[in-house]
Amino acid sequence: MKVTISDVAKLAGVSTATVSHTINHTRYVSEETRDRVMHAIAELGYTPDASARSFRTGKKRTIGFIVPDISNKFFATLVETLEEYLAQRDYHLVIANTKENMDREETNIRLLSAGLVDGLLVASTMDEFDRFDQLIPAAFPVVLVDRVFPVKKYGSVSVSNFQPIYRSVCRLAGKGDRRVGFIGGPERLSTTQERLSAYRQAVADCGLADEESLVQYGDFKDNSTLRCLDALLQQQCDGLIVANGLMATEIIMYLQQKGIQLGNGIDLVSFIDYNSSFNEVYANAMDSIVQPVDELGRAAGEQILRRIEEPEAPVLEQVLSSTYHPHTMPISWNHSDR
Amino acid sequence: MKVTISDVAKLAGVSTATVSHTINHTRYVSEETRDRVMHAIAELGYTPDASARSFRTGKKRTIGFIVPDISNKFFATLVETLEEYLAQRDYHLVIANTKENMDREETNIRLLSAGLVDGLLVASTMDEFDRFDQLIPAAFPVVLVDRVFPVKKYGSVSVSNFQPIYRSVCRLAGKGDRRVGFIGGPERLSTTQERLSAYRQAVADCGLADEESLVQYGDFKDNSTLRCLDALLQQQCDGLIVANGLMATEIIMYLQQKGIQLGNGIDLVSFIDYNSSFNEVYANAMDSIVQPVDELGRAAGEQILRRIEEPEAPVLEQVLSSTYHPHTMPISWNHSDR
DNA sequence: CTGAAAGCGCTTACAG
DNA sequence: CTGAAAGCGCTTACAG
Incomplete structure (x- = not known):
């Protein structure tokens, strides 16, 4: 008994x-x-009995995290830092994986917000704010993570990549590149949009080739990354911005497989979402834009706990910045005279 | 209100x-x-109110998963398939990351089993069964995942790699390799032990060099993988079994960085824990041992729900098998006459 | 310094 | 076909 x-x-x-x-x-x-x-x-x-206690007090000491893709190492790392932050404060983490599917996101938000968690962290895959907004019970603590909506009703923690991307494109232009391609994630995501607008602005400002076919969107499915790459190679790109960490490692693999040399055959600017020896090995052959994923996790944890503990606190829109790292080795000599 | x-x-x-x-x-x-x-x-x-309901019924419809390292893609993939399996059956998943730390595992098992979840899935980092066993409340549903204990008290789902490793070593021997090195994860883990024993048996049976220094253990920390590799290269290995998916990708990177060619400079047998284009690209240059991670997740989900729904059901010890895939391209010609 | 008791929001025998 | 009511295991005013 x-x-x-x-x-x-x-x-x-x-x-x-x-x-x-x-x-x-x-x-x-x-x-x-x-x-x-x-x-x-x-x-x-x-x-x-934790169940009786949380029923009685109304506090579950549990946070829900709605993730688009837990097997994407960017989000896996986010989950890791978040879990660590929360565990230190005696909170638990429930995760729900949406696989970039809006219906799954909807179901999960409904389920989790119905008394299962004290607050919700969401990296939403939704394209319209209203659909998202309707799912959230009044006054329920929610913080958007990584991906935000144009309407600023909820607290958020995101990463701005505008400046690093803008700079990296300018730098390629300065190096002599004329046709710089752009590969991003799904077009509907706020992250993709922001990255793209930075690219477009830089392309215009630097007078680079501005063609619709130089922009490709992947969807993380099948071999969309390879398709994007092939499309851009056909466009005779001399530079390439891969605005997504997951696709970036793939692109490097494929380029290598095709025998195209980084920094010589093509100039690569690559997003780095997480630490791995893979990045280290290639750090000297490409420029990188490093997302502060650990900070993102911590800030998200901080903000959701704050919303729970002080519901009246002002809604915070926190924007972290990526850092731009030009490659560590000098450009190959025969490159400057193109 | x-x-x-x-x-x-x-x-x-x-x-x-x-x-x-x-x-x-x-x-x-x-x-x-x-x-x-x-x-x-x-x-x-x-x-x-989910909280009231679960308090009343005693069922939380939530499973806890104690993971050693959520940012390891093997476990991230496991989490993904598990979450999918559970979500389809209206169960939620709470994760706790132990970072291969026994104290963290202890804390988390205590917390989760105290009325927060209906059952626990554990990929334990503990080296002694008793310490683990003491933490589990009587009759609490527990299923061990991936890593098991010698004492068979709890249900388990694990992967046997004995046969594939044995075969791969023999195959290297048949090719003419004499010094085959072994790199595994932490020595205390049941997975490492099983893999190592397969290696040792094959080494003995095939009459290969049997030296303690040909076996190296990594701990997933710092650059232990590189240290293992360097140690084995100094031992003049002509073959290498990397018995851990996480380390395997690193090894490939490092070998490449060092200019050592796969299948020529060294014969590589590599664990593959998850799907990625990385593996595809190298599939033709190395042998691979593919772990059935999706099946592992499903089987774990299946078994824990079964233990919860039929507490009297017999304790199951499920063992899945890895598959061995010799590399897809023929060995380079000048290799056979070594 | 401590106790008696209400009550959180449900589910579920029991009764009709 | 439906209702009255007990009770799951805690926490927390209220009272002394």
């Missing part, structure tokens, strides 16, 4: 109130009484 | 019992009554 707080109270000869208070240190209990309670707890092997 | 089941009952002019039964389809309700209830629900925007 399950051991309850009344069993402990009975054995210790006190009220359940006293047992509760000694467990939770929530009012003074005399040393003698405390001892009796603790002994009773030990003797019975009592563990407070 | 929160809308409760009594608000709905009042508005619909029925008892809370009837509201509950119409929501849950748990006893016959006349069509007329049902309509009134449904309208009341819609009008008030009522959502049953």
Whole structure:
């Protein structure tokens, strides 16, 4: 049979109130009484029932995270830092994987917000704000992560890549590149949009070739990355911005497979979403734009806990910045005279 | 204010019992009554409180997964298939990341088993069964995933790599390799142990060089992989078994960086834990041992739900098998006459 | 310094 | 076909 707080109270000869208070240190209990309670707890092997407690208090100490793709290492790393942040504060993390599917996102938001978690972190795959907005119960704590909406109703933590991308394109232009291609993730995502607009602005400002076919969108499915790459190679690109960490590693593999040399055959600017020896090995052959994924996780955790603990606190729109790292080795000599 | 089941009952002019039964389809309700209830629900925007419900029924419809390293793509993929399996059956997934730290595992098992989840899936990092065993409340549903203990008390789903590794070593021997090195994960893990014993048996059977220094253990930290590799290269290995998917991709990168050719400079047998274009690109230059990670996730989900729904069902020890894939291209010609 | 008791929002025998 | 009511295991005013 399950051991309850009344069993402990009975054995210790006190009220359940006293047992509760000694467990939770929530009012003074005399040393003698405390001892009796603790002994009773030990003797019975009592563990407070988390379910009853959270029902009673209304606090679950659990946060939900709606992730578009948990097997994408960017999000896996995000989950990792987030879980660490939350665990340190005695919160648990429930994850729901949407696979970039809006219906799945909808179902999951519904389920999780119905009393399962205290707050929700969402990297949304939705393209319209209203559909998203309708799913959220009034006053339910929500923080958008990585991907945001134009309407600024909810708190958010995201990463701005505008400046690094703009700079990287200009730098390619300065190096002599004329046709710089752009590969991004799904077009509907705010992250893709922002990255694209930085690219477009730089292309215009630097007078580079401005053709629709120089922009390709992947969808993380099948071999869309390879298709994007082939399309751009056909366009005779001399530079390439891969505005997505997941696709970036793939692109490098494919380029190598095709025998195209980085920094010589093509200038690559590549997003880096997470640490891996892969990035280190190629760091000297390409420019990189490094997303602050650890900070993103921490900031998201911080903000959602804050919304839960101080519901009246102002809605924060936090924007972190990526950093631009030109490649570490000098350009090959025969490159400058193209 | 929160809308409760009594608000709905009042508005619909029925008892809370009837509201509950119409929501849950748990006893016959006349069509007329049902309509009134449904309208009341819609009008008030009522959502049953999951917390109250799970407290009352004792079922949380939530499974906990204790993971050693969520940012390792093997486990991230496992989480993905598991979440999918569970979501389809209306279960949620809580994850706890231990970072291969036994104390963290202990804390997390304690927390999750105290009424937060209905059952626990554990890829344990513990080296002694007793310490693990003590943490599990009596009759609490637990299934071990990927890593198992010698004592067969709990259900488990794991992958056997004995046969593929044995075969791959023999094949290297048949090709003429004399010094085959072994790189594995932490020595204490059951997975590492099994892989190592397959290697050792094959080394003995095939009469290969049997030296302690040909076996190296990584710990997923710092640059332990590179250290292992360097140690083995110093040993003049002509073949290499990388018995860990995470380390395998790193090894390939490093070999390439060092200018050592696969299949020529060194024969590589590499674990593949998950799908990526990386593996495809190198599939023709190395042998691979592919772990059935999707099946592993499904089987784990299946078994934990079964333990929860039929506590008396026999404890299952499920062992899946990896598959061995010799490389797809012929060996280079000048290799056979070594 | 501590206890008696209400009540969180559901589900579910029991009764009719 | 439906209702009245107990009760899951806690926490927390209220009272002394």
